[in-house]
Amino acid sequence: xxxxxxxxxxxxxxxxxxxxxxxxxxxxxxxxxxxxxxxxxxxxxxxxxxxxxxxxxxxxxxxxxxxxxxxxxxxxxxxxxxxxxxxxxxxxxxxxxxxxxxxxxxxxxxxxxxxxxxxxxxxxxxxxxxxxxxxxxxxxxxxxxxxxxxxxxxxxxxxxxxxxxxxxxxxxxxxxxxxxxxxxxxxxxxxxxxxxxxxxxxxxxxxxxxxxxxxxxxxxxxxxxxxxxxxxxxxxxxxxxxxx
Numbered sequence: 001x002x003x004x005x006x007x008x009x010x011x012x013x014x015x016x017x018x019x020x021x022x023x024x025x026x027x028x029x030x031x032x033x034x035x036x037x038x039x040x041x042x043x044x045x046x047x048x049x050x051x052x053x054x055x056x057x058x059x060x061x062x063x064x065x066x067x068x069x070x071x072x073x074x075x076x077x078x079x080x081x082x083x084x085x086x087x088x089x090x091x092x093x094x095x096x097x098x099x100x101x102x103x104x105x106x107x108x109x110x111x112x113x114x115x116x117x118x119x120x121x122x123x124x125x126x127x128x129x130x131x132x133x134x135x136x137x138x139x140x141x142x143x144x145x146x147x148x149x150x151x152x153x154x155x156x157x158x159x160x161x162x163x164x165x166x167x168x169x170x171x172x173x174x175x176x177x178x179x180x181x182x183x184x185x186x187x188x189x190x191x192x193x194x195x196x197x198x199x200x201x202x203x204x205x206x207x208x209x210x211x212x213x214x215x216x217x218x219x220x221x222x223x224x225x226x227x228x229x230x231x232x233x234x235x236x237x238x239x240x241x242x243x244x
Contacts, residue, residue: 007112009038010087011104012078014159015095016068019049025097026058032101037108038091041081045074071159072181076172082165091162099160103201107162110197117167117194120153121160121201131205137219141183141226149187149230153198156186160201167194179218180225187229 011034015022034040041061044052046068055062063077075092082090089111093104103121110119124142127135138157145151159182171188175181189196 007089008087009089009091009108009111009162010078010082010085011038011040011091011093012075012081013040013042013093013095014045014071014074014078015042015047015051015055016045016071016074017047017049018051018095018097019047019054021095021097022051022054022058025095026054026060028101029060029093034093034101034104037105039087041078042095043074043078043081045069045071070176070178070181072175072179073177075159075181076175076177079163079165079168079172083169087165089162090165092159094159098203098205100202100204103160106199106201107160110199111162111164114197115195116197117164118153118189118196119162120155120158120196120198122153122155122158122198123160123201123203124155125200126203129205130203141222144223145183145186145190145226149226150190151186152190152194152196153186155198157182174229176225178221180222183222184225184229187226 013025018025029035029040041063042055044055044062044064046065052062052064063081065073065077078090078092089108091104091108093099093101099121107119107121110116123130124138127138130138138155142154142156145156146154171185171192174184174188176184
């Protein structure tokens with residue numbers, strides 16, 4: 001912890017067409033009292049299945065993109081929202097129903113007791129339980145990012161994180177808007193010298209775990225974006241979803 005810092009934590013739940021997962025997820029958040037440990041914000045990335053209405057009926061605050069801007073754009077919206085409201089940390093609790101509240105709280109505890117810019121929840125210790133296409137992608141991009149990009153943590157595709165807002169905000173314009181966000185961010189962490197703590201967490205895959213239309217296409221996008229980052233072209237910033 002930075003000396004004299006008073007921590008204020010926001011937990012965002014990014015969602016895109018999570019109508020199948022939200023009822024159970026909201027029940028889990030309520031049942032395990034996540035809101036006692038942080039403020040909550042759902043970020044709906046232009047869902048067309050009524051996800052935003054489900055969240056509103058639950059009573060939790062929701063910020064909605066008018067159209068689907070992308071996973072990375074949702075994380076950027078959460079970070080900017082947190083910055084504008086003076087939160088010191090932003091936790092990301094994915095809305096796909098794969099994660100556990102107890103693990104989110106473990107990430108918060110690591111963020112609170114250390115001077116880390118980033119705390120990452122890693123699933124790589126469960127590699128045999130991960131669907132094989134995802135397992136191959138995780139191993140491939142982890143090796144790529146760590147060897148060539150000097151990423152300071154192993155699970156470079158994990159979206160389950162706690163960010164120190166002030167440390168990450170200067171990087172936002174260099175980060176992409178879609179699923180390549182996490183990989184490119186991992187490379188920037190190494191380049192920027194951010195301090196990172198990585199801890200093992202649980203993950204539960206199910207039929208509605210992913211919204212990727214094409215794993216191969218997203219994999220190629222990730223590779224292209226990371227190569228541009230490594231060789232100096234970076235990622236071209238596009239319009240800020242919050243209109244700032």
